[in-house]
Amino acid sequence: MVTDESALKGIITERDILDKLPFDVGAARNLKVSDLMTTKATLVTAPSSFTLDQCVKAMKGGHFRHLPIVDGEDLKAVLSIRDLAVHLSSSLSKATSLDTTTVRTLLESKSHEHIELPESSSMADAVTRMRETRHGFAIISSGDSYGIVTERDYLTKVCVYGEESPVDIAVASVMTPGSIVKSVKLDDRIADCLSLMVAGGFRHLPVRDKNSVVNVISMRDILTHFLGVQN
Numbered sequence: 001m002v003t004d005e006s007a008l009k010g011i012i013t014e015r016d017i018l019d020k021l022p023f024d025v026g027a028a029r030n031l032k033v034s035d036l037m038t039t040k041a042t043l044v045t046a047p048s049s050f051t052l053d054q055c056v057k058a059m060k061g062g063h064f065r066h067l068p069i070v071d072g073e074d075l076k077a078v079l080s081i082r083d084l085a086v087h088l089s090s091s092l093s094k095a096t097s098l099d100t101t102t103v104r105t106l107l108e109s110k111s112h113e114h115i116e117l118p119e120s121s122s123m124a125d126a127v128t129r130m131r132e133t134r135h136g137f138a139i140i141s142s143g144d145s146y147g148i149v150t151e152r153d154y155l156t157k158v159c160v161y162g163e164e165s166p167v168d169i170a171v172a173s174v175m176t177p178g179s180i181v182k183s184v185k186l187d188d189r190i191a192d193c194l195s196l197m198v199a200g201g202f203r204h205l206p207v208r209d210k211n212s213v214v215n216v217i218s219m220r221d222i223l224t225h226f227l228g229v230q231n
Contacts, residue, residue, distance in 0.1 A: 001068065001078060002037050008075055012037040013066055017159060018151040019131055023124050026162045045070040046079075052087070053227040055079055060220060063134045065203075081203065085219045088226055089198045092191050099226065103193065103207055104186040106225055107215050114139055114216040119147070123158055123166035123174055137204045139213050140175045146213050147175035148206060183208045184217070194222045 002009045012033050020036045021027050045068045046055055055067055065081040092099070115129050115138040126138045126149050140147040149171055157174050158166055183206040184193050193205055197219055207215045 001075065002033055008040055008068075008073075009034070010037040010039040010043055011066065011068065011078075013064065014151045014155050015064060015136070017155055018127060018136075021159060023127075023166045025165050028159045028162045043068065047071055048076055052084060056084060056220070056223050056227050060224060065220075081219050081223065082198075084223055085194060086198050088223060089191075089194045092194070092226075099189070099191055101190050101225060102186065103184055103188050103190060103217060106190050106217060106221060107186075107207065109225075110215070110217075110221060114213075116141055116213075117171065119143075119170075119172040121171045123149075123154065123169040123171050126171045127154060127166060136218075137216060138171075139206065139216065140171055142172065142178075144211065146178040146181075146206070147172065148178070148181055148204065148216075149175040150204065178206070178213075181206060183213070185209070186214070190217070190222050190225065193217060194219070197222075 001011050016036045016038055017028075021031070044058060044062050044064070046058060048069050048071055050058075050069075059065060059067055059081060067079045069076045069079055115126075115133055115135050117126055117129065117138050117140055119140050119142040121140070126140075129138060130136065130151065137148055137150045140149060153174050153176070154166075158169060182196060182200055182202070184196070186207060186209055197203060197205060203219045204216050205218075206213045207217060
């Protein structure tokens, strides 16, 4: 959250940086928070009386993962997709009968496919596609193997240094290789997938069928299912 003399001015997130940071060398060092943040005037907030499904619906509709909880002019907290995922995962682990929905069933209800780019792509290529599609990740194909690059990779491995333009940085040098990426199968239960995400601290899981990545599921996909959020 961005404040000025205790007054709320806006919020800055990984998504703001992904969407708005120029590809110029040194951009992250030369720009101010106010150049990239989402301002208070356009900031979506929720009252503390909101239910969890209302929060997920607001996040899904606005394509963001952080929801400031505001009563009147008072900022009470910031609720994240991860907060909701941790709460839901804990609740599911205590349930007497877990939901048996599989990854295959979840994918049948998804309206979008994953991004896939060749390993010859630059980081600028990947970021441009993520901006266009509102995805927070891209699968990178590399012969018989693959990797994944996320907006967090862009922030922590590219933006904070700013010594080279993303146009000149190979996505293969930034991605996490498939050999160490956690993945799931079509017949895995999504309740178990959520537990895996929460434990590992990541938001996306590639879905593999034999040796191929056929799609990707996210925390938001699973929360949308369990909380019954409609499109």
